[in-house]
Each structure stands twice: as structure tokens, then as C-alpha cells.
Amino acid sequence: MFEFELLHADGAARRGEVRTPHGVVQTPSFMPVGTRGAVKAVTQRDLVDLDAEILLGNTYHLYLKPGDDLIARAGGLHAFIGWERPILTDSGGYQVFSLASMRHITERGAEFRSHLDGSLHMLTPEKATDIQAQLGSDIAMVLDECVASTDGIDGVRDAMRRSARWAARCRERLQRLRQGPVVGVTVTNPGQAQFGIVQGGIHPGLRTESVQATLEIGFEGYAIGGLSVGEPPAVMYDVVGHTAPQLPADQPRYLMGTGMPDDLIECVARGVDLFDCVLPTRNARNGQLITSRGLVVIKNARYAEDPLPPDPGCGCYTCRHCSRAYLRHLYIAGEMTAATLNSIHNLYFYLDTMRRIREAIMFGSFERLRQEFHQTFSRRPLQ
Amino acid sequence: MFEFELLHADGAARRGEVRTPHGVVQTPSFMPVGTRGAVKAVTQRDLVDLDAEILLGNTYHLYLKPGDDLIARAGGLHAFIGWERPILTDSGGYQVFSLASMRHITERGAEFRSHLDGSLHMLTPEKATDIQAQLGSDIAMVLDECVASTDGIDGVRDAMRRSARWAARCRERLQRLRQGPVVGVTVTNPGQAQFGIVQGGIHPGLRTESVQATLEIGFEGYAIGGLSVGEPPAVMYDVVGHTAPQLPADQPRYLMGTGMPDDLIECVARGVDLFDCVLPTRNARNGQLITSRGLVVIKNARYAEDPLPPDPGCGCYTCRHCSRAYLRHLYIAGEMTAATLNSIHNLYFYLDTMRRIREAIMFGSFERLRQEFHQTFSRRPLQ
Numbered sequence A, B: 001m002f003e004f005e006l007l008h009a010d011g012a013a014r015r016g017e018v019r020t021p022h023g024v025v026q027t028p029s030f031m032p033v034g035t036r037g038a039v040k041a042v043t044q045r046d047l048v049d050l051d052a053e054i055l056l057g058n059t060y061h062l063y064l065k066p067g068d069d070l071i072a073r074a075g076g077l078h079a080f081i082g083w084e085r086p087i088l089t090d091s092g093g094y095q096v097f098s099l100a101s102m103r104h105i106t107e108r109g110a111e112f113r114s115h116l117d118g119s120l121h122m123l124t125p126e127k128a129t130d131i132q133a134q135l136g137s138d139i140a141m142v143l144d145e146c147v148a149s150t151d152g153i154d155g156v157r158d159a160m161r162r163s164a165r166w167a168a169r170c171r172e173r174l175q176r177l178r179q180g181p182v183v184g185v186t187v188t189n190p191g192q193a194q195f196g197i198v199q200g201g202i203h204p205g206l207r208t209e210s211v212q213a214t215l216e217i218g219f220e221g222y223a224i225g226g227l228s229v230g231e232p233p234a235v236m237y238d239v240v241g242h243t244a245p246q247l248p249a250d251q252p253r254y255l256m257g258t259g260m261p262d263d264l265i266e267c268v269a270r271g272v273d274l275f276d277c278v279l280p281t282r283n284a285r286n287g288q289l290i291t292s293r294g295l296v297v298i299k300n301a302r303y304a305e306d307p308l309p310p311d312p313g314c315g316c317y318t319c320r321h322c323s324r325a326y327l328r329h330l331y332i333a334g335e336m337t338a339a340t341l342n343s344i345h346n347l348y349f350y351l352d353t354m355r356r357i358r359e360a361i362m363f364g365s366f367e368r369l370r371q372e373f374h375q376t377f378s379r380r381p382l383q
Helices: A044-049 A059-064 A068-073 A077-081 A093-098 A125-135 A153-179 A204-217 A233-246 A261-268 A279-285 A317-321 A324-333 A336-362 A366-376 B044-049 B059-064 B068-073 B077-081 B093-098 B125-135 B153-179 B204-217 B233-246 B261-268 B279-285 B317-321 B324-333 B336-362 B366-376
Strands: A003-010 A013-020 A023-027 A029-031 A055-057 A087-089 A102-105 A110-113 A120-123 A139-141 A193-198 A221-224 A253-255 A274-276 A288-291 A294-297 B003-010 B013-020 B023-027 B029-031 B055-057 B087-089 B102-105 B110-113 B120-123 B139-141 B193-198 B221-224 B253-255 B274-276 B288-291 B294-297
Touching: A003 A336, A013 A336, A023 A029, A029 A336, A044 A336, A044 B317, A059 A068, A059 A093, A059 A125, A068 A125, A077 A087, A077 B324, A087 A125, A093 A110, A120 A125, A125 A139, A125 A153, A153 A193, A153 A204, A193 A204, A204 A221, A204 A233, A221 A233, A233 A261, A261 A336, A261 A366, A279 A288, A279 A336, A288 A336, A317 A336, A317 B044, A324 A336, A324 B077, A336 A366, A336 B336, B003 B336, B013 B336, B023 B029, B029 B336, B044 B336, B059 B068, B059 B093, B059 B125, B068 B125, B077 B087, B087 B125, B093 B110, B120 B125, B125 B139, B125 B153, B153 B193, B153 B204, B193 B204, B204 B221, B204 B233, B221 B233, B233 B261, B261 B336, B261 B366, B279 B288, B279 B336, B288 B336, B317 B336, B324 B336, B336 B366
Parallel strands: A029 A274, A055 A087, A087 A139, A139 A193, A193 A221, A221 A253, A253 A274, B029 B274, B055 B087, B087 B139, B139 B193, B193 B221, B221 B253, B253 B274
Antiparallel strands: A003 A013, A013 A023, A102 A110, A110 A120, A288 A294, B003 B013, B013 B023, B102 B110, B110 B120, B288 B294
């Protein structure tokens, strides 16, 4: 039930379709992050209006609350949250490393204490696979060991090799679940695909070794993990440029946790198909509107009487209805709808950028789009 | 530009149309409260989807932040918040009494300190009229002196008589503004109407005296103030039943700050046309969903796996898309969208109740609707 079709290529940039049990995703695609079964500050209706084709759900959060057993009894995550389109779930590993109040890694898995109530949990590759089978996402991720960007090459190598061993166990577990019922696990989406994750930090040799080990196991798609953890963009681009071409052309490639809009363009240029990032929604809640010409930091006094929309060239609901002055007022007054309106704009900007990228690839004009984008876009506040 | 047409009566219940410079309001009507130029947790688009025909804005809040001068320069409140339909503004008096950190009442007006920054302000009848002229609401309210429900009859009488003197000054000021430019005041809506407010607490004699004094001044419509301040519903119904029939049949009647859905039905039965209340949105943020059969207190463990929508008979977005189990999860997780989804439901319930009331009056079946409503509706948690 899971398929990837490569429709067109323009240089290394790829235009494709990911087909899942819950519908098709046009790639390159950006996935809004619905951490706890909800993208913060926007409703599912907003996401449909924005034409989001796929959501990301965080296994760590959903496992702790409301629990994958409860979600499985509700028929899976799609039914529970009322989202009929595709969902990708991560393995929970990243949050164990970034959120849990204690973690202890062994070959068996990651033992950790919940950041919510201190309760003790063990996340093994098998458990991460089972939880995601119960959630019933369309794409599940293998459990990997995340390392700090400051770790030396030996630590990165050890974690990469352990991740490969864990990936094999995740795959084995999923194959077992596909063969027939396993006591205690309700498979809510029999057509679920599983992606492997390439690790290896910023070291080309380790990345190549990880690609080979991951391809040897064999998955429906491949992710590039361990980036967007503090390294400079140029370094990330190099790692992606080194890694992506080594992945099978006929399978989807997913760059995890990236990034700013210019990162997306640069990584599409290097052959990536899928992205996710909390940046558009998190920055929105912090009052940063991402526009085609730079950031609108909405609390700034210069916007107090500005009648322009955040981005005069943007077609989102917020830009069609709200002035910067009104959005500043809402943000300063602490109105919840500030987060909603800003999130709608930022998500629209991301999703619209992906639409334009897809169109450019189809017309063979991706390189021109890329150049034009860099000429106007800025990560700095609007001048 | 302001008109009221009485279309139909069914007993004391009235079906009418309020015509304003920003369009028509079908009455009886409920006005969602957009305190600071935004109904909390819902966007203007949600309000249009919900078919809200008129919003209430709070003069006290808007005067303090972002300020009526700024809003006037933006072209008025409609332009500033991107709401093209009618708006009613209160006078600011109620918040001076309930929110300000200090207040000192003299014949001249109410001196108070901002609850935001402690700054000192003077709200006179003239100032309240000027602020609302700058906001450019379609219906402005006179400044009245609010008294505590525990005040004795002498205090209530004094405040009522002072309110009548203040009302005359508000009217005089508006007439002056209508005659031509006044330095320092930008009239952003020349068709603005002004409503007088009947005070007098729970004392029939004082209410009658207040009606006479207010009618003598003469306004485009009349409000009943000083209720929903802690008195039992039956007492409120009696005061409304005593007061409303004394008001002109060919002008709109507005009951301020009320109430629960059964209050609305009972006061329509006594001849009220317009209502406002923070209850549906405030209760929504506190996790209370108001349904045709009672409250759904969404945090309750009994809803943890409940696949039903909040109200199986309801047609709102939330009930069409979300289970109680999902809404409970969002509420407990502290997701902002819990407030949004709950507010959409509660506002829909209020607005839909008003729609059903209007239809029943047209068909002469209001009394039957009223009986049926009381048979099923409850203010207590759903059994």
C-alpha cells in the first residue's frame, strides 16, 4: 500500500509522489509538527485549508499521554485526532534525548524518566516499533541513538553503529507484526511503511558507512538524521549533499528536523523529498513571522500603526485579513489568536514555498527559483 | 443609518432586525465578546463560519491598549480588527468597577488606575462617548455607574440617578459630535447609534424611575444593566419582566452581560432582543462544554475514551470532527486548540439557540420551544 513514484528530476532536485494508506503526498513536501496529536495553535481545519498533506506526530509525547494503548483502542492516531490524511511518526528517540529527565542507554534500548511525572520507561527498538504500530501512522521511523553535536567522532561512530543494530531490530519487529497478531500490540494501520535513518554526524566516512548498513537492512524510505543540531547551514548542506545521492533514487528521502526556508530549498537541491520542523509554528508563537523578504518581529514598535499585512505578497488567511498593527496588538495583549494567526502565516509560507518548488521542478526551472529565492529571502528582521 | 424593525411578536417574544452602517442583525441575537478586539481563542473567520452577526468590544480595554487614538487613525475598530459586520461597544464603566486597581467616583466621572500599569485616568460621560466615537462601533453605550449587588437601596437609587444624569451628558456629547468636527475626536462611524441603560438593581420602583428618566433623554435603543451580578435567575427574570415592557416596542432592547442559555430563552420570553456574555468563551477555556442536555466537563476521567462528540446533536465544527476523548487529551495536555475547539462549540450552541428562537417566533411556536428547551437543558454536568 506504500509506494513512491519519482515523477521528474531537475538536477538533483526531485518531484515525486508518496502514496500511503491515507492518501498521496506530493513531494518535495513539508510536514507540520503535531507534537501531541495537534499542531500547536491551529486546528485540523486550518491544516486542511493550508493544504498540508501530511502531519508529523511525536511518539514520545503520545506514548506518555494519552498513551498508545488508548489511541489504538480509538482506532489509531488518524481516528483519534480526526485527521484523514497521511501521518508520519518519529520513534520517540529524539525526545528521550532532549526532554526526558534521565536517560540510560544500553544495547537493549533507552531507559528514561518521563518529563511529566518522573515515571520510569524503557524504549527499545521493538517497543518503538510496537508503539508506532498501535498509533498506526503511515510512515514509522526506526529508533536511533541521538548524539550531541559536540560529541567526538568515536562517540558518533559508536552511536551510528548502535543505531544500525537497532534499525535491524526495528525492521525485524515490523516484519513480525506484518506476519500476524502479536499479543499486546494492535496494528491499526496494516499498510504502515518504515523508514531507516542514516546517522554519522558531520563525518562523510561515517555517513557512507551508515548508508550502507541501513540499505542492507532495507526500508520503504530513508531519512537523514542527526542534522539541524547546531552545525552551520553550510556543513549541513555538505552532509546532505554527500549522503542523499547514495540513497536509492526510487525511494523517498526525508531530512529530519530541518529547517529554515532556505535550508529547505538547498536540501531539495541536493535530492531531499520530505521535511519537518517545529520552526514555523514555534517562531509564530514567539511573534516571528517568516516572510519572503525577512522576519517580521511583530512586537517591534515600528509595527504599531503599520497597516500592511505581514507579507504583502502572501495569500494566507492572516495576510488577507490582518494588519501588522492588529497582529502586534494581539501579541502584546497576550491574545491566543496571535499564535493562531502567526502560525497560519508561517505554515502557509512553508507550504507555499514547497508548492513553488514542486512546480519549478516540473518546469525545469528549479535552479532559477533557487537563485531568486536567495536574492530576496533573509533570516534577519525585515529592513 | 440605524434602524430597528419589529418583524413579528409571539407573546412578549420579539423577532426583529437591527440595521446598522455595517449590516443587519437578526434579533433576538447573541453577541460574542471580543474584549480586546478579538474573541478569545477564535479568529474572525471562525466567527463568520459561526454566523455571528455582531460582536461586542470592550471600551476600557481598547482605550488602554492599543488606545482609541491609534484605532481611529487605523480607520476605526472594524478596519483595525478586520471585522466588517456590526460592533457594539460598552462604555468602559463596568470594567472600571470590576478591573481597575483604584476608582474614585464623583459627579464628573470615574477616576481610576489602569490594571495594566497603574496609570491614572478619568472616564467622564463625555470621554466615554468620545472614545466610542473614535472606535466607531455601530452601537455605543452610555457611561453608567455600576453598584455591587450587596449595595442597599439607597446606594442603588443614588447610582441610578447619577447614571441618568451621566446618560444625558453622553447624549449631549454625541449630539455635539454629530453636528460637526470636535478637536481631538475622530468620528470613524458617522452612523453610530447610542443606547441608554436602565439601572435600579432589583427594585421595581427604581427600575421604573430609571426607565422614565432614560426614555426622557431618548436613545436609538435601550439596555437593561445591573443584572447578572450574582442575583438568582428568578430575580433577574422578574426585573426583566418588569422593565422590558416599559421600553418602546419599536426600539431594540439589550440585556447586558447575560447569561446561561436558559436565561436567554427566559429573557427573550420577556421581550429582550440583544444579549452578550463572556460565559460561552470563558467556560470553554475552562473545559466546560455547554450542550443541549448539560455540561460536559471535559477533564473528567469518564471522557478519556469517549468516542462521542461533545453534543451528538450539534452541527458545529468541533462536534463534527472531535471526540470527547480527543478534546480531553488536548485540554489535559494544555494544547491551545482545546480553547479554540471548545469555544467554537459553545459559541455555536449559543448562536444556534438564537437561530432556533428566531425561527420559533416567526412560526408562533416560541412557547413550545421554550418548554422543550427546559425539559432537556441543564446547567449541571451531563449525567
